[in-house]
Amino acid sequence: MKIAIGTKNPAKVEAVQTALGSWEDCSFSALSVPSEVSPQPFTDEETIQGAINRATNALEKAKAEIGIGLEGGVLETDYGMFLCNWGALVTKGNAPLIAGGARILLPHEFAVKVRGGMELGHVMDELLHTNDLSKREGAIGVFTNNWIGRKEMFVHIVKLLAGQYDYGQGE
Ligand SMILES: O=P(O)(O)OP(=O)(O)OP(=O)(O)OC[C@H]1O[C@@H](n2cnc3c(O)ncnc32)[C@H](O)[C@@H]1O
Numbered sequence: 001m002k003i004a005i006g007t008k009n010p011a012k013v014e015a016v017q018t019a020l021g022s023w024e025d026c027s028f029s030a031l032s033v034p035s036e037v038s039p040q041p042f043t044d045e046e047t048i049q050g051a052i053n054r055a056t057n058a059l060e061k062a063k064a065e066i067g068i069g070l071e072g073g074v075l076e077t078d079y080g081m082f083l084c085n086w087g088a089l090v091t092k093g094n095a096p097l098i099a100g101g102a103r104i105l106l107p108h109e110f111a112v113k114v115r116g117g118m119e120l121g122h123v124m125d126e127l128l129h130t131n132d133l134s135k136r137e138g139a140i141g142v143f144t145n146n147w148i149g150r151k152e153m154f155v156h157i158v159k160l161l162a163g164q165y166d167y168g169q170g171e
């Protein structure tokens, strides 16, 4: 079974490969595809839409059986700005399967810069003097002192997607 992943970000690609490690006879291809939402989504809805678009575009581009899209975003609440992450699994002719990931509050000084129009990944690299942090532990890794890294967080989302897919196969 051919599985297309709608990104080349290693934190996401490795998460899919790890989460689906027990699925037999799978081949994975990681492709750069448009999310068709803003580079920094600002709501759950926009982040979900980005995940679905990545999954759909990857499915079509790779002519795969399954497309998987993972998207990071932020959302404003009465408590402050949370980071959020969503995943979608798309198969031809079916409604997308959707799953959400862990969310935590962003420290004020980081949220202020995101509100000002910067992508969270760029804010992280600027304030922490890092390079491409979002391809490794990500914001969630930094702000949880690496108890939960970005890959681990996405592994959970992909397992939630795979489980729903398995459930559907049994119907
Ligand atoms: O190449 P792609 O797949 O686009 O990977 P990305 O790192 O840009 O990731 P997203 O577009 O899904 O995420 C939107 C922004 O949020 C940033 N980000 C970094 N760590 C994050 C985290 O733990 N949770 C959510 N977003 C995070 C990310 O770098 C982007 O600037």
Ligand SMILES: [Mg+2]
Pocket: 039
């Ligand atoms: Mg991006």
